[in-house]
Amino acid sequence: LLWPGAVVCMAGMVWLKGRQQWLQEGVRRRAMRASEELEAYSALDIRLAADGDVNTLALRVCSVVKQKSLFHRVAMLVRDAEGRMVVAGSVGMDEQTIDALRLWGKQVVESERSGVAGCRRGDGGLGVRVGRKSFAVVLGKGAAVAGCGRAIVVPLWSTSGRAMGALAVCADGLLSVSRSAVPPAMTALEGLAAKLGRSLENVALADRLMKAEKLAGLGLLAGGVAHALNNPLTAVL
Numbered sequence: 001l002l003w004p005g006a007v008v009c010m011a012g013m014v015w016l017k018g019r020q021q022w023l024q025e026g027v028r029r030r031a032m033r034a035s036e037e038l039e040a041y042s043a044l045d046i047r048l049a050a051d052g053d054v055n056t057l058a059l060r061v062c063s064v065v066k067q068k069s070l071f072h073r074v075a076m077l078v079r080d081a082e083g084r085m086v087v088a089g090s091v092g093m094d095e096q097t098i099d100a101l102r103l104w105g106k107q108v109v110e111s112e113r114s115g116v117a118g119c120r121r122g123d124g125g126l127g128v129r130v131g132r133k134s135f136a137v138v139l140g141k142g143a144a145v146a147g148c149g150r151a152i153v154v155p156l157w158s159t160s161g162r163a164m165g166a167l168a169v170c171a172d173g174l175l176s177v178s179r180s181a182v183p184p185a186m187t188a189l190e191g192l193a194a195k196l197g198r199s200l201e202n203v204a205l206a207d208r209l210m211k212a213e214k215l216a217g218l219g220l221l222a223g224g225v226a227h228a229l230n231n232p233l234t235a236v237l
Contacts, residue, residue, distance in 0.1 A: 058089025100139035131186035
């Protein structure tokens with residue numbers, strides 16, 4: 001009678017040891033993937049000139065996020081010249097989801113202009129917080145509407161707390177991403193979003209300075225023309 005019990009105990013010990021090794025290997029793989037993801041985002045060139053192509057940058061960012069993160073459907077929204085939030089690039093997104101993201105961006109801009117809480121950094125009104133700087137949002141009119149989806153957005157904040165755009169990744173039933181894996185996965189994306197926000201803010205600042213210089217140049221030109229015309233007109237009068 002002792003032999004079967006001993007066999008069962010030995011089998012249990014072997015199973016526990018195997019499971020422990022499996023868990024340790026999973027932790028090691030996740031740590032390695034997270035390290036590779038951080039390195040890829042750090043090496044990503046996000047510099048953009050004032051007259052640069054933001055769509056090319058957005059597509060490059062989305063491609064790297066798809067390759068290195070848990071999410072395989074990625075989009076990047078940015079502000080256009082009129083201050084609207086548009087989808088500048090996407091990878092793996094269907095057109096219906098892109099349209100829903102455009103609508104979400106429009107609602108964020110409208111809320112910002114009307115002073116509604118939630119469109120400024122730290123308000124937490126953009127959706128359900130899933131990370132320090134990321135939010136789960138419902139795309140479309142409501143969760144019960146057919147074709148409605150869900151996404152996680154990471155706003156690209158400026159130093160003044162204005163959303164210069166957003167990174168959006170889909171994490172619904174079409175993806176095998178567990179809920180417990182989402183918060184750790186957002187840490188690297190939030191760091192990337194912070195870099196992108198600063199880059200876009202610098203571009204916007206450079207654009208404003210360029211416009212100011214052009215206006216100043218026009219003012220000097222107008223003053224010079226007026227001075228040049230004043231002398232002969234005085235003689236004529």
